[in-house]
Amino acid sequence: xxxxxxxxxxxxxxxxxxIMIIPALYGIFRYFAVNGYSILLAFSDxxxxxxxxxxxxxxxxxxxMQGNGILALALKNTLKYFVVGLIQQFLCYVVAYFLYKKxxxxxxxxxxxxxPCLIAPVITTAIFMELIRVxxxxxxxMDEVFGIQFNNLLARPETATNTIIAFMFLSGIGTTYLIFLxxxxxxxxxxxxxxxxxxxxxWREFWSLVFPLTFGTYATFFLMSLCGVFAASGxxxxxxxxxxxxxxxxxxxxTQVMGDSYNYPAAVGLVFTCLGIPILLISRLIINKANPxxxx
Amino acid sequence: MKKxxxxxxKDQEKGTLGVTGWIxxxxxxxxxxxxxxxxxxxxxxxxxxxxxYYMSIFPFPKDGLKLSNYVDAWQNLKHEGTGIFEMxxxxxxxxxxxxxxxxxxxxxxxxxxxxxxxxxxxxxYWFALITMMxxxxxxxPSNLKFISAMGVYNSRAYIFVTASTIxxxxxxxxxxxxxxxxxxxESAFMDGAGHFTVFFKIMLPQVISPMTALILxxxxxxxxxxxxxxxxxxxxxTLATGLYHFRSFVITAEGxxxxxxxxxxxxxxxxxxxxxxxxFQKKLMDIQLSGxxxx
Numbered sequence: 043x044x045x046x047x048x049x050x051x052x053x054x055x056x057x058x059x060x061i062m063i064i065p066a067l068y069g070i071f072r073y074f075a076v077n078g079y080s081i082l083l084a085f086s087d088x089x090x091x092x093x094x095x096x097x098x099x100x101x102x103x104x105x106x107m108q109g110n111g112i113l114a115l116a117l118k119n120t121l122k123y124f125v126v127g128l129i130q131q132f133l134c135y136v137v138a139y140f141l142y143k144k145x146x147x148x149x150x151x152x153x154x155x156x157x158p159c160l161i162a163p164v165i166t167t168a169i170f171m172e173l174i175r176v177x178x179x180x181x182x183x184m185d186e187v188f189g190i191q192f193n194n195l196l197a198r199p200e201t202a203t204n205t206i207i208a209f210m211f212l213s214g215i216g217t218t219y220l221i222f223l224x225x226x227x228x229x230x231x232x233x234x235x236x237x238x239x240x241x242x243x244x245w246r247e248f249w250s251l252v253f254p255l256t257f258g259t260y261a262t263f264f265l266m267s268l269c270g271v272f273a274a275s276g277x278x279x280x281x282x283x284x285x286x287x288x289x290x291x292x293x294x295x296x297t298q299v300m301g302d303s304y305n306y307p308a309a310v311g312l313v314f315t316c317l318g319i320p321i322l323l324i325s326r327l328i329i330n331k332a333n334p335x336x337x338x
Numbered sequence: 339m340k341k342x343x344x345x346x347x348k349d350q351e352k353g354t355l356g357v358t359g360w361i362x363x364x365x366x367x368x369x370x371x372x373x374x375x376x377x378x379x380x381x382x383x384x385x386x387x388x389x390x391y392y393m394s395i396f397p398f399p400k401d402g403l404k405l406s407n408y409v410d411a412w413q414n415l416k417h418e419g420t421g422i423f424e425m426x427x428x429x430x431x432x433x434x435x436x437x438x439x440x441x442x443x444x445x446x447x448x449x450x451x452x453x454x455x456x457x458x459x460x461x462x463y464w465f466a467l468i469t470m471m472x473x474x475x476x477x478x479p480s481n482l483k484f485i486s487a488m489g490v491y492n493s494r495a496y497i498f499v500t501a502s503t504i505x506x507x508x509x510x511x512x513x514x515x516x517x518x519x520x521x522x523x524e525s526a527f528m529d530g531a532g533h534f535t536v537f538f539k540i541m542l543p544q545v546i547s548p549m550t551a552l553i554l555x556x557x558x559x560x561x562x563x564x565x566x567x568x569x570x571x572x573x574x575x576t577l578a579t580g581l582y583h584f585r586s587f588v589i590t591a592e593g594x595x596x597x598x599x600x601x602x603x604x605x606x607x608x609x610x611x612x613x614x615x616x617x618f619q620k621k622l623m624d625i626q627l628s629g630x631x632x633x
Contacts (some may be wrong), residue, residue, distance in 0.1 A: 058533035059450050059511075066462050067445035069504035072484070074470060080480035140362045143355050147363060154370045160611045161377075162562030162578045163617075165604045168585055169376040179379070182395045207384065212372055219557075220623060244358050269473040279565065295476050299569055304479035311476015318473040328594065 046272040055304055083308035099309030105242060114312065119203060120291045124274035126207050127267055134215050135260060136224035152223075158214030166213045167280040171196070174205065176307060204288035218263055225259035261329045268325050272314040353487075391598055395528040402600065410556035411603035414596075417575045417583045422603070429561060429576040429610075437556035441549055444507040447535060451508075452515035453523070464506040470507070478569070480500050486568055491571045500570075507552055514545045551622050578605045 075284065082090035084099055106113040137155065141148045158166065174180050176194055184190045229252065236252050245298040253260070275292040282288045284297060298307040347533045348423040355362070379396065386397040388405050482491075490496045522544075523536045531539070542549075560566075567579040575583070581603060587593040588600045615622070 055454070055533060056456075058537075059454055059456050061536075062446045062450040063458075065443035065501075066451075066466075066508065067502035069447075069502070070462075070465060072464075072499075073504070076477050076480050076484050077474055079483060080474075083480055083483075137366075140355075143359070145355060145363045147366070151366045151370060152623070153619075154373060158373055160558055160615050161608055162581075162611075164562065164564055164566075164578045164582050165586075165607060166376070168581070168600075168604060169380050173376060173379065177392075179395045183576050186395075190611045214373060231567045244355055265471075269471060272473065291475070294395070295478055296565055297568070299478045299482055300477075304433065304483065307476050308479050311474075311478075314475040315473060319473065322471065322473065324613065 048292065078175050078299075080308045081312060083305050083311045085280055085309075086209070086305055088305070093287070099306050100313070102306060103310055103313055112294065113291075115287055116139060116289045116291045116294045119287075119289060120272060120274050122203065123276050124208070124267070124271050126210060126276075127270075127274055128264070130210070131263060131267060132220060134219040135222050136225060137215060138219040139252060141223050142252070142301040143221070145246070148214055152220075155215055155219060156217060158176060159217050163277045164280050167277045168211070170209050171281060196282050196288075199287040199296055202275075202288045206281055206288060209277055221263070222256065222259060225256040257333055261333055265322070265329065266324050268319070271321060272318055339385075344494070359422075360468050378583040380601045381606055383598055384605050386598055388595045388598055394465045397598075398478060407602040408596040408606065410596070411606060415580055415584055415603045416584075416597065418573070421576050422577070422580065422606070425575055425577045425580040429578065431494055432497060432567070432571070432574075432576055433557050433560035433563070435552045436501060436560050439497055439501040440503070440556060441507055441511075441552045443501055443503040445511045445542070445545070445549060446504070446510050446537075447503060447509035449515050449541060452512050453520060453541070463509075463512060464503065466504045466506075468505065470506050472511060492571050494571075494574065496571055507556075510548065510552065511545065515541070515546050518544045547621060550618060553617050554614060554622055557614065561611055581607055 050314055062338040065292055079090070080259065085095045085097070087096055087098060105111075107117070108114075109309070135149075145151075172178055175196055176192075181192065184192065195201045233251060233255070234247065237247050244250065259298045273292050275290040276286055276288075278288055278290055279296065289297075291310075297306045298304075339476065367407050382399070383391055383397045384407055385405065386399045387401075387402040390399060407467075413423055415425070422426075450456070453460050467475045485491050485496065485499065488499045492500045518541060526536045526540050561576075562578055563576075564578050564582050567574070568582075569577050584600060584603060588596050606631075
């Protein structure tokens with residue numbers, strides 16, 4: 043009887059575990075199904091197994107990358123947005139530092155800098171485009187005050203990407219600054235006090251104390267940015283739909299899927315995935331070596 | 339002579355950074371204005387008529403607030419027969435459903451991995467970690483094929499098939515459960531509680547704060563998502579998708595007069611996320627400020 047209850051209890055426990063991990067198992071199945079099928083699509087010209095396997099998509103990719111084709115342009119723009127993302131991340135860190143130092147009104151900034159993240163890009167971009175359109179408020183101000191007239195900034199290749207980048211800086215810094223601020227708040231006060239007593243200036247404190255002590259958090263976010271190096275993009279869909287040489291890899295993939303083209307984008311995705319993994323691993327190795335081993 | 343005692347802790351508490359502090363403060367004030375100005379502009383535009391909107395640098399309703407723009411937006415923001423009310427329902431379903439389902443299902447797996455010993459638990463943890471770190475590019479085509487094969491293309495059932503069950507949320511909830519004392523569960527088991535009772539009545543309430551924060555941030559993310567709607571459920575437009583299509587209309591000669599109504603629609607779309615944030619802002623910001631999520 044006692045054994046029965048033990049067996050029953052174990053059975054209940056195992057059933058419970060199984061039920062609870064079903065979603066995770068499904069997640070694994072979906073991951074392999076989607077990415078496995080993506081690989082098959084990359085090596086095919088239609089439905090995998092119905093059409094013969096081929097390397098045509100990869101040959102096409104390398105040809106496209108050699109010229110001044112759309113893919114080369116998309117990659118160039120993607121890397122631009124990636125760099126912009128890294129700069130924004132560092133700015134976030136600097137903002138967090140000054141909030142940590144409690145600049146006058148820091149509680150208000152902590153809140154207002156968060157607000158743009160609540161609003162959908164389709165909205166922020168729409169308002170921004172209205173502000174900068176020909177005949178819009180910015181145009182009128184520039185014309186009436188400075189006598190400068192500009193053409194449609196988003197319609198010309200020489201200004202479109204820069205305008206989108208400017209929008210990204212002006213529309214918010216994301217929520218990462220709160221995480222950095224949290225990491226800075228955990229630094230023991232005694233360390234900062236000791237620095238002050240030794241005559242540390244604000245910048246010295248920033249570079250020699252705060253940055254090394256929170257490097258782990260910063261490095262984690264830096265690595266996470268690297269994970270998305272080939273997915274970096276601005277709000278292309280809402281602002282230009284890829285016109286005026288603004289397309290990125292992410293947007294190009296989106297348009298391909300919308301245009302019912304699956305094999306070639308799958309091959310392009312596979313190549314960039316293969317390129318992304320070593321970049322990530324090498325960066326991780328370098329960061330781990332550079333990371334000052336600090337415990338507090 | 340009275341000696342001045344240097345007290346850096348007090349300095350930091352007061353936030354005295356000298357001239358640098360005031361320069362930064364000035365930059366922050368200007369940046370705050372830059373961040374807020376577009377929404378103030380949208381608010382004024384939404385209560386002006388189209389002449390006031392087009393004639394001045396900053397639209398200002400001289401003959402009273404034109405609240406009729408909001409009525410116009412509510413009645414006429416349509417995309418292929420889907421009205422604003424249906425779009426709100428779609429947004430709530432896809433954003434709310436995906437957020438709730440994704441976080442809850444991830445929590446289920448994370449809980450057993452963190453608190454129970456069984457074969458394969460380490461594999462699940464490492465799998466979640468690896469999927470988070472390996473940058474897969476271009477799986478969109480095969481994902482669309484998968485969605486179609488599962489029969490949820492253009493369907494509300496989409497959220498059940500695509501809910502994220504093993505990834506970043508799994509890892510966060512895993513670390514949350516590791517910080518929860520197992521003694522509570524043991525006491526409950528001794529009192530005759532079953533595994534599900536312990537999970538739902540004892541363990542889940544202890545991680546409700548981080549769960550709320552994750553649901554909220556996912557909700558905000560999904561609420562803004564236009565690409566998924568365009569690709570996976572184009573006939574069930576959400577509010578964000580409706581605005582995307584509505585903009586294509588207002589930039590035409592025929593639709594130009596509707597700009598104020600467009601801004602009214604924009605502000606209507608902002609209300610749910612801002613309201614949710616206002617209710618949960620302390621929780622959300624405190625959790626992020628603590629530098630992580632703890633149970």
